[in-house]
Amino acid sequence: MSRKNLGAKPYLFPQPVMIIATYDADGKPNAMNAAWGGIVGSDEIIFDLGSHKTTDNIRLKKAFTISIADAAHVIPCDYVGIVSGNKVPDKFDRTGFTVTKSEFVDAPVINELPVALECDLLDVIDGSKFIGKIKNVSVDESVLGSNGDVSLEKFFPIIFDTAGHGYYKLGEKVGQAWESGNALK
Amino acid sequence: MSRKNLGAKPYLFPQPVMIIATYDADGKPNAMNAAWGGIVGSDEIIFDLGSHKTTDNIRLKKAFTISIADAAHVIPCDYVGIVSGNKVPDKFDRTGFTVTKSEFVDAPVINELPVALECDLLDVIDGSKFIGKIKNVSVDESVLGSNGDVSLEKFFPIIFDTAGHGYYKLGEKVGQAWESGNALK
DSSP: OOEEEOOSOOOOSSEEOEEEEEEOTTSOEEEEEEOSEEEOSTTEEEEEOOSOHHHHHHHHHSEEEEEEOBGGGHHHHHHHHHSOTTTOTTHHHHTTOOEEEOSSSSSEEETTSSEEEEEEEEEEETTTEEEEEEEEEEEEGGGBOTTSSBOTTTOOBEEEOTTTOEEEEEEEEEEETTOOGGGGO | OOEEEOOSOOOOSSEEOEEEEEEOTTSOEEEEEEOSEEEEETTEEEEEOOSOHHHHHHHHHSEEEEEEOBGGGHHHHHHHHHSOTTTOTTHHHHTTOOEEEOSSSSSEEETTSSEEEEEEEEEEETTTEEEEEEEEEEEEGGGBOTTSSBOTTTOOBEEEOTTTOEEEEEEEEEEETTOOGGGGO
């Protein structure tokens, strides 16, 4: 084995594709995607974003939802990341997505994406790191397993490759957490 | 479509499996895994961890590495998360992993895991959110593509399912970022 130094790069694998949805001052929905972020507590999530219509809306409403991009919606989920709601007024409508106002926070839930985290804004760190408090996870019944929980046999999140910029589906299961103990005793 | 409210849960999909490696005061390596965290800037990474030998070491050395768990090492990568270095003194040796001291930070690079982020501690927020500054990404040449960058044709990170607690491999590619624009014009 011989190793190479690639320098300082944001090379975590996998990265999620988070679709952040907000309302503006007029109650108009907007959405954009982000791959930089993750869970940081049992009911907390963080993402890092520069200045966007989405961040303006979050600062105004103190709320947002994060839907998980899935394999059935790769194109609209990518699209919301390359077009600005400030420049394309009908951006959201072009996605084909529709919304329902969250019961828990002042933000829209995207009806077509099966898993959404409804969040209130907790804090903004360094001007770009937004921490949300997860108030509820809204899940379409079509992706629930027989135990009533999200099942990856039914829900197909996509994964972002930060090196090659591809989107991938989940592959085969290769293990189960907390089952390695006996193997290494 | 009918939706169900699951309450406040840390349901981001996918989640990474980060193997955080540190030295203790005697220069002895330790490692544990974490799924809560993500990239929060072009050279910044965050993870959330309660009190562990790993967090003691990070507070002492102000440094750590994060190796990406891969399909070839599911068992040792799971094991470091279920056994405490405080209770099992030879925990690290049981994994079969070996280390080389990082050239960039005061922490060990695990030789057997092909991708490692070498980080200095930047900040700790709320007592459990550790932000690292990525100084270098160390990559085994075996996972580099012809363009000299990490290739997911050669590197097989695993993905944690926070609902079912399974580990998965990456599946088929379903899209490429920034290519949706024409589809929705």
